[in-house]
Amino acid sequence: xxxxxxxxxxxxxxxxxxxxxxxxxxxxxxxxxxxxxxxxxxxxxxxxxxxxxxxxxxxxxxxxxxxxxxxxxxxxxxxxxxxxxxxxxxxxxxxxxxxxxxxxxxxxxxxxxxxxxxxxxxxxxxxxxxxxxxxxxxxxxxxxxxxxxxxxxxxxxxxxxxxxxxxxxxxxxxxxxxxxxxxxxxxxxxxxxxxxx
Amino acid sequence: xxxxxxxxxxxxxxxxxxxxxxxxxxxxxxxxxxxxxxxxxxxxxxxxxxxxxxxxxxxxxxxxxxxxxxxxxxxxxxxxxxxxxxxxxxxxxxxxxxxxxxxxxxxxxxxxxxxxxxxxxxxxxxxxxxxxxxxxxxxxxxxxxxxxxxxxxxxxxxxxxxxxxxxxxxxxxxxxxxxxxxxxxxxxxxxxxxxxx
Numbered sequence: 001x002x003x004x005x006x007x008x009x010x011x012x013x014x015x016x017x018x019x020x021x022x023x024x025x026x027x028x029x030x031x032x033x034x035x036x037x038x039x040x041x042x043x044x045x046x047x048x049x050x051x052x053x054x055x056x057x058x059x060x061x062x063x064x065x066x067x068x069x070x071x072x073x074x075x076x077x078x079x080x081x082x083x084x085x086x087x088x089x090x091x092x093x094x095x096x097x098x099x100x101x102x103x104x105x106x107x108x109x110x111x112x113x114x115x116x117x118x119x120x121x122x123x124x125x126x127x128x129x130x131x132x133x134x135x136x137x138x139x140x141x142x143x144x145x146x147x148x149x150x151x152x153x154x155x156x157x158x159x160x161x162x163x164x165x166x167x168x169x170x171x172x173x174x175x176x177x178x179x180x181x182x183x184x185x186x187x188x189x190x191x192x193x194x195x196x197x
Numbered sequence: 198x199x200x201x202x203x204x205x206x207x208x209x210x211x212x213x214x215x216x217x218x219x220x221x222x223x224x225x226x227x228x229x230x231x232x233x234x235x236x237x238x239x240x241x242x243x244x245x246x247x248x249x250x251x252x253x254x255x256x257x258x259x260x261x262x263x264x265x266x267x268x269x270x271x272x273x274x275x276x277x278x279x280x281x282x283x284x285x286x287x288x289x290x291x292x293x294x295x296x297x298x299x300x301x302x303x304x305x306x307x308x309x310x311x312x313x314x315x316x317x318x319x320x321x322x323x324x325x326x327x328x329x330x331x332x333x334x335x336x337x338x339x340x341x342x343x344x345x346x347x348x349x350x351x352x353x354x355x356x357x358x359x360x361x362x363x364x365x366x367x368x369x370x371x372x373x374x375x376x377x378x379x380x381x382x383x384x385x386x387x388x389x390x391x392x393x394x
Contacts, residue, residue, distance in 0.1 A: 039319070043326045062270030062391045064261035070289070073259030075272035077391045086393075092267070122236070129240045192389035194259045194274045196283075 004028050016041045059083045060189065061092060065099035071196040074099040077189035085182050094178055094186075100164070101171060102193050107158035110188050115156065123152050158188060201225050213238045256280045257386065258289060262296035268393040271296040274386035282379050291375055291383075297361070298368060299390050304355035307385050312353065320349050355385060 004027040012023040012034065018041045030036035060079035067073070078095040080086045101107075109115050127145045134141070154160040159172040179186050201224040209220040209231065215238045227233035257276035264270070275292040277283045298304075306312050324342045331338070351357040356369040376383050 039323070043323050058393070060393050061267040062263055062393060063267070064263055064270055064272060066259055066261055070258040070260070070283070073261055073272050073274075075261060075270050075389050075391055077270075077393065079393075086267070126236070126240050190391065192272050192391075194272055194387065194389075196255070196257045196259060196274065196276075 004032055008032065008034065012037055012041070058187075058189075059086050061086050061095055063092065063095035063099050065096065065103050067103055072103050073194045074102045075192045076102065077191070079187045079189045080182075081184045085184050085186075088182070091178065091182070091186070094175070097163075097165075097174070098158070098171070098188065099191075101161065102158060102191055104164045105158075105161050106193065106195075107161055108156045110158050110191070112153050112157050112160060115153070120149065123149060158191070201229055205229060205231065209234050209238070255384075255386075256283050258283050258292055260289065260292035260296050262293065262300050264300055269300050270391050271299045272389045273299065274388070276384045276386045277379075278381045282381050282383075285379070288375065288379070288383075291372070294360075294362075294371070295355070295368070295385065296388075298358065299355060299388055301361045302355075302358050303390065303392075304358055305353045307355050307388070309350050309354050309357060312350070317346070320346060355388070 004024060008027055009020060009023045012018070012027060013020060015034075015038055016023070018026075022041060022044075023037070026037040026040045027034075030040060058079045059082055060077060063076045063078060065074045065076075076095055076099045078091070078098065080091065085091050124145055127148045128141065131141050131144060136144070154162065154170075159170070159175070161171050163169040163171055163174055175186055175188075201221060205224055206217060206220045209215070209224060210217060212231075212235055213220070215223075219238060219241075220234070223234040223237045224231075227237060255276045256279055257274060260273045260275060262271045262273075273292055273296045275288070275295065277288065282288050321342055324345045325338065328338050328341060333341070351359065351367075356367070356372070358368050360366040360368055360371055372383055372385075
């Protein structure tokens with residue numbers, strides 16, 4: 001018999017809008033398998049087929065930026081803890097700035113942690129290959145490789161990028177500054193960037 | 198030895214901005230494997246690490262819609278064949294309407310063809326299960342199942358949805374109408390929809 005925690009019941013309720021008892025029963029019956037529990041509740045007609053799965057938990061806002069030529073567009077989710085901060089105009093300006101940053105500097109990830117390990121290894125390999133005929137000692141090469149990797153992160157990770165309007169500032173510092181002002185965590189939840197041509 | 202076509206060379210050039218001869222040589226060397234060719238050119242320092250892969254081929258625009266509460270946002274790529282149509286204000290209004298549609302009606306896919314086959318099978322199973330004690334004959338049940346499936350498509354597929362501003366019109370008809378007017382194909386390339394809470 002699987003452990004059915006109250007967190008699981010809560011998650012299932014959010015996903016299906018079914019009652020607490022129904023959710024608990026379903027979870028116990030399928031041994032805690034969330035997907036099966038959703039399916040079971042839907043089969044019983046208690047959950048709606050088109051009800052959206054996996055809703056975002058926190059507060060925040062959605063912002064967008066469309067470049068003037070309409071060929072580049074960005075959608076951004078900027079999260080906060082309270083709706084009070086989300087309604088703050090200065091916070092909304094931050095979301096706008098970040099959207100413009102993404103449009104201009106085209107990051108692929110939010111954090112360094114989001115870069116797939118195999119991509120990092122591939123980068124390292126490429127840098128080593130580029131230097132293999134340099135005649136430099138191994139430990140020097142490794143230092144250069146790590147330096148190039150830092151540069152790579154500051155190209156592809158939003159938080160590591162230089163702010164387009166002030167290259168002395170990194171995006172993560174821009175956000176940290178606001179966190180200090182509001183006294184509340186701010187996180188880039190996700191972003192999309194579309195480009196034509 | 199693999200066939201290296203001029204299309205492949207063109208694709209590799211677009212991906213890496215390397216010269217034609219370098220691209221051809223790389224492709225021949227790796228037996229036409231595009232990913233390996235990109236990697237090889239990058240190792241040779243001919244291609245830039247952050248150069249974006251897989252650019253969109255066609256013309257079109259990027260549009261967005263942010264709901265007034267800033268809790269729902271949509272980013273949309275609407276494609277055309279010529280930039281002439283993309284610059285048309287009426288076309289840009291269509292992109293805006295579609296973005297609002299997505300914000301309001303929350304489709305999960307663009308086309309019926311985009312719905313994963315296993316999801317369709319799962320839906321069918323659920324509908325059958327709901328009716329198994331109905332006493333109806335099998336062929337009647339199957340007809341009802343297909344009817345429910347149509348309803349499901351019109352919930353989850355943008356092109357099958359009813360236009361929020363005129364439920365008599367399906368989104369695909371709205372687009373077809375514009376195709377007839379401009380005499381040029383129009384396609385929803387992709388969309389993102391973010392929602393807080």
